[in-house]
Amino acid sequence: MTGKIRLFESFQQATYPLGGHAKRNVQVLLDALEKIEGSVEGDTYGNGKLIEDFQSKIAEYLGKETAIFFPSGTMAQQIALRVWSDRKGIKRVAYHPLAHLEIHEEDGLKELHQIETVLLCAKNRIVRLEDVLNIQEEVACILLELPQREIGGQLPAYEELVAISAHCREKGIKLHLDGARLMEILPYYQKSAAEVCQLFDSVYMSFYKGVGGIAGAILAGDGDFTKEARVWKHRYGGELISLYPYIISADHYFEQRRSKMGQYYEQAQELAALYNRCHRVKTVPEVPVSNMFHVHVELPIEQVEAALLSVQQDTGIGLTPYVKQYDQTICYYEVGIGDRYAQVPKAEIEKAFQLLDQRLRENDLS
Amino acid sequence: MTGKIRLFESFQQATYPLGGHAKRNVQVLLDALEKIEGSVEGDTYGNGKLIEDFQSKIAEYLGKETAIFFPSGTMAQQIALRVWSDRKGIKRVAYHPLAHLEIHEEDGLKELHQIETVLLCAKNRIVRLEDVLNIQEEVACILLELPQREIGGQLPAYEELVAISAHCREKGIKLHLDGARLMEILPYYQKSAAEVCQLFDSVYMSFYKGVGGIAGAILAGDGDFTKEARVWKHRYGGELISLYPYIISADHYFEQRRSKMGQYYEQAQELAALYNRCHRVKTVPEVPVSNMFHVHVELPIEQVEAALLSVQQDTGIGLTPYVKQYDQTICYYEVGIGDRYAQVPKAEIEKAFQLLDQRLRENDLS
Numbered sequence: 001m002t003g004k005i006r007l008f009e010s011f012q013q014a015t016y017p018l019g020g021h022a023k024r025n026v027q028v029l030l031d032a033l034e035k036i037e038g039s040v041e042g043d044t045y046g047n048g049k050l051i052e053d054f055q056s057k058i059a060e061y062l063g064k065e066t067a068i069f070f071p072s073g074t075m076a077q078q079i080a081l082r083v084w085s086d087r088k089g090i091k092r093v094a095y096h097p098l099a100h101l102e103i104h105e106e107d108g109l110k111e112l113h114q115i116e117t118v119l120l121c122a123k124n125r126i127v128r129l130e131d132v133l134n135i136q137e138e139v140a141c142i143l144l145e146l147p148q149r150e151i152g153g154q155l156p157a158y159e160e161l162v163a164i165s166a167h168c169r170e171k172g173i174k175l176h177l178d179g180a181r182l183m184e185i186l187p188y189y190q191k192s193a194a195e196v197c198q199l200f201d202s203v204y205m206s207f208y209k210g211v212g213g214i215a216g217a218i219l220a221g222d223g224d225f226t227k228e229a230r231v232w233k234h235r236y237g238g239e240l241i242s243l244y245p246y247i248i249s250a251d252h253y254f255e256q257r258r259s260k261m262g263q264y265y266e267q268a269q270e271l272a273a274l275y276n277r278c279h280r281v282k283t284v285p286e287v288p289v290s291n292m293f294h295v296h297v298e299l300p301i302e303q304v305e306a307a308l309l310s311v312q313q314d315t316g317i318g319l320t321p322y323v324k325q326y327d328q329t330i331c332y333y334e335v336g337i338g339d340r341y342a343q344v345p346k347a348e349i350e351k352a353f354q355l356l357d358q359r360l361r362e363n364d365l366s
Numbered sequence: 367m368t369g370k371i372r373l374f375e376s377f378q379q380a381t382y383p384l385g386g387h388a389k390r391n392v393q394v395l396l397d398a399l400e401k402i403e404g405s406v407e408g409d410t411y412g413n414g415k416l417i418e419d420f421q422s423k424i425a426e427y428l429g430k431e432t433a434i435f436f437p438s439g440t441m442a443q444q445i446a447l448r449v450w451s452d453r454k455g456i457k458r459v460a461y462h463p464l465a466h467l468e469i470h471e472e473d474g475l476k477e478l479h480q481i482e483t484v485l486l487c488a489k490n491r492i493v494r495l496e497d498v499l500n501i502q503e504e505v506a507c508i509l510l511e512l513p514q515r516e517i518g519g520q521l522p523a524y525e526e527l528v529a530i531s532a533h534c535r536e537k538g539i540k541l542h543l544d545g546a547r548l549m550e551i552l553p554y555y556q557k558s559a560a561e562v563c564q565l566f567d568s569v570y571m572s573f574y575k576g577v578g579g580i581a582g583a584i585l586a587g588d589g590d591f592t593k594e595a596r597v598w599k600h601r602y603g604g605e606l607i608s609l610y611p612y613i614i615s616a617d618h619y620f621e622q623r624r625s626k627m628g629q630y631y632e633q634a635q636e637l638a639a640l641y642n643r644c645h646r647v648k649t650v651p652e653v654p655v656s657n658m659f660h661v662h663v664e665l666p667i668e669q670v671e672a673a674l675l676s677v678q679q680d681t682g683i684g685l686t687p688y689v690k691q692y693d694q695t696i697c698y699y700e701v702g703i704g705d706r707y708a709q710v711p712k713a714e715i716e717k718a719f720q721l722l723d724q725r726l727r728e729n730d731l732s
Contacts, residue, residue, distance in 0.1 A: 027404030029611055038393030042580070071437050075603025108601030112478050208607055214408070215606040235474030236602050237441025240581040241574055245395055245611030 014318030021338035063194025064220035088140035098150035145178035152284035152294035165199035207250035216246035264291035307359035317352035380684030387704035429560025430586035454506035464516035511544035518650035518660035531565035573616035582612035630657035673725035683718035
């Protein structure tokens with residue numbers, strides 16, 4: 001068995017995994033359905049009380065006129081960019097080089113819409129106002145992902161967002177929010193979702209990340225925008241006869257966790273501090289600005305895997321199922337806080353981090 | 367309240383609706399989950415035992431090498447036609463003028479893929495061998511829908527299917543089956559699903575029509591085909607983190623109803639015969655070849671609505687929630703048999719049809 005598989009399995013068997021809410025098993029659906037009567041009517045091709053009520057509720061939460069429930073964020077965001085591209089008559093949009101659309105969607109945006117993309121900055125940092133000011137070609141839309149997931153969930157200062165938004169409005173560039181983890185950033189910004197979203201023309205938010213539902217997304221904007229987006233949803237085959245299993249679970253976990261984002265954020269800071277005390281470990285960002293961060297370790301990946309495996313096996317604390325190479329000298333993994341962290345005895349966590357520090361030092365000497 | 371709304375409401379309130387399985391409410395999901403343990407692991411981005419087992423099972427049922435579960439048939443079929451178009455380097459496919467892709471998908475195939483379509487025949491009849499022989503332009507793929515839903519669910523003779531398939535293989539034209547209602551035609555053909563499907567290069571089947579699940583579809587073919595289709599599924603945003611609510615219900619109702627298709631077919635014939643005894647009523651097809659048919663009435667639509675409303679209100683038998691105009695003199699609606707029909711006392715049905723005949727005659731005289 002390779003080190004990678006042993007690490008993965010030791011995480012699966014850990015008594016106390018530190019990240020996430022719970023196992024993604026059928027119980028997640030059963031819990032969401034517990035108080036739902038069988039007589040509740042399902043949605044039908046995007047219509048019906050169940051879907052319409054949820055869409056209205058989230059539209060209001062986001063401070064937008066209308067919202068549409070989508071089976072996935074991939075579908076929702078490609079469609080948002082297509083609608084804005086059509087509106088402006090320009091098939092070009094700009095985003096971060098590690099945007100979900102650029103690296104996780106098999107080039108759907110380009111293959112399905114022939115939309116060109118401008119990459120706004122270097123991979124290892126967030127988009128700044130000056131990147132937006134420096135765009136050379138005309139673009140229909142700029143997509144900002146908050147937090148920027150692939151670099152540990154970093155965020156610009158709120159004032160910089162305001163400045164980017166003002167610039168886009170002045171230039172007639174549509175601004176779209178990849179808010180896959182929108183709720184998770186509100187405690188840091190100390191803003192409501194609607195306050196953040198009013199800086200953007202359209203917003204996507206996910207219901208299976210911090211919210212912890214089964215799948216599904218909301219795309220919100222003004223009525224003309226969502227009307228057009230719904231036609232594309234139909235074209236994509238996203239206007240399913242019924243989406244209620246996702247909507248019911250999205251609503252259930254949204255209500256259950258909307259008030260917990262501040263807790264996750266504080267716990268992420270606490271956990272990052274524990275990591276930053278370990279030998280050759282640095283979190284990115286150093287102080288988390290949401291419920292997530294990346295753990296960077298400046299040691300050979302095999303040594304890091306061995307150290308993590310040892311800690312997971314000896315303490316039952318689950319730190320990570322995997323480690324990836326970041327560059328030639330650093331390896332990394334992602335941590336995201338959910339409901340589980342609060343259930344783990346603090347003393348056990350402390351013990352695990354003492355052992356991790358020790359194992360990383362040993363490895364370094366060996 | 368207009369006649370249309372009154373008709374719809376009287377159907378909703380009917381004690382004995384004759385078509386379908388049951389109300390499409392949350393109970394459909396609860397029943398499917400009844401014997402599922404919460405500890406069953408969900409699928410993750412198309413991987414995991416739950417989705418892989420179901421895909422293998424249906425691939426075997428269809429006699430194909432591999433199968434992929436999709437959130438919708440719209441997505442699955444556009445992708446099938448795209449894969450075959452790419453394979454042949456020809457962006458043109460042929461199908462019936464009332465194909466789902468042509469009339470129910472907001473032109474997704476054309477808008478997302480720029481694939482041209484050749485319409486094979488007149489709207490009011492099924493595709494024949496000679497239509498296929500007469501195609502003037504080169505096409506990558508022909509899509510056949512069995513049964514042809516929009517004309518009452520008609521079918522060609524099996525020998526004609528065999529001849530179409532042989533011709534396509536000889537000419538190197540891919541043949542795709544829109545088998546939204548594939549299981550529903552097997553009793554008429556007296557063939558297994560695999561026997562029918564071996565005439566086709568790729569097959570789509572739905573899990574919420576005759577099967578009666580919540581949503582979802584299977585696309586099946588050889589390994590190269592489904593591998594490519596899966597990349598497109600990802601591009602479309604159809605590779606959801608979890609599809610298990612649909613897969614569990616698809617599997618549950620597939621097992622529950624796979625042996626009932628013969629019963630639905632016989633009951634459709636019985637019900638069509640009752641309709642054909644009524645004044646100015648003709649079913650299409652006259653003798654159903656699946657669980658479905660259309661009811662054509664050669665009378666003004668308002669008179670037909672009034673007669674149906676009266677029958678539904680007086681007998682509690684639900685015949686239809688709507689009537690549509692077919693042409694200048696004929697109006698129509700669709701009937702599809704599911705579990706409900708068997709639950710209705712025969713005497714009540716007889717009574718309703720005697721009354722329907724009487725009301726249609728009265729209307730005609732008035």
